C-alpha cells in the first residue's frame with residue numbers, strides 16, 4: 001500500500017510498512033470515533049429555544065461508562081501495537097540472520113564511505129574495495145553491516161530499505177539488510193551532525209549478480225581503479241562521488 005508512494009527494496013520493508021498501517025488504522029479509527037462522538041453530543045445537547053445547555057458532571061455511573069469502556073478498548077489497542085512493534089523490532093534489530101557478506105559503513109562529517117570485500121569475499125584483506133558516497137550490493141543477498149562514526153553521531157538511513165541506525169563514535173554497531181529489488185536508492189544521514197549535514201547523502205546501487213560481479217572485477221584490479229573512478233557516473237553529477245581503492 002505504502003509502496004505506491006515509497007519504493008520498498010528490502011525484505012523487511014513490508015514489515016515496517018504493515019506496522020505503520022496498523023498504527024495508522026487504529027489511531028485513525030479512534031480519532032474519527034472521538035471526533036464524531038464529540039460533535040454529535042455538542043449538537044444534540046446544545047442550547048435551544050426554551051432549553052438551556054445542560055451541565056453534565058459525568059459522575060453518574062451510566063455516564064462514566066462513556067469514559068471507562070473506550071479507555072479499556074484503547075488499552076487493548078495499545079497492547080496490539082506493542083506486540084506488533086516488538087515482533088518487528090525483534091525480526092529486524094535483534095535477530096541477525098546468517099550473512100552472505102559483511103560491509104563496513106563509515107560516517108564522518110560529511111560523507112558516507114564504505115569498505116567491502118574484494119574477490120576473496122573477506123573483509124579487512126588487501127583486496128577490499130573502498131568507496132565514498134556509493135555502495136554497490138548484490139540483489140537477494142544478505143548483508144551484515146558494521147557501522148562506525150569517525151567524529152560525531154550520525155544516522156545511516158536507506159528509506160527504500162526502511163533502514164535507519166544511529167552511528168556512534170567509539171562504537172561498532174551491527175545490523176543487516178537484504179535488498180530484493182534492483183535499482184539505485186538514496187542513503188541519507190538522519191541525525192543533525194553539523195553544518196554540512198544536509199549534504200551528507202549517498203546512494204546504494206542494488207545490482208544483479210552479473211552486474212555486481214562485473215563491478216567487483218573492475219574495481220579489484222589496482223591498475224583499473226583510477227580509470228573506473230574517472231568513469232563513474234557519479235562524477236558527472238554536482239556531488240563528487242569517487243571510487244577509491246586502498
Ligand SMILES: [Cu+2]
Nearest residue numbers: 189191193197
Ligand atoms: Cu548528519
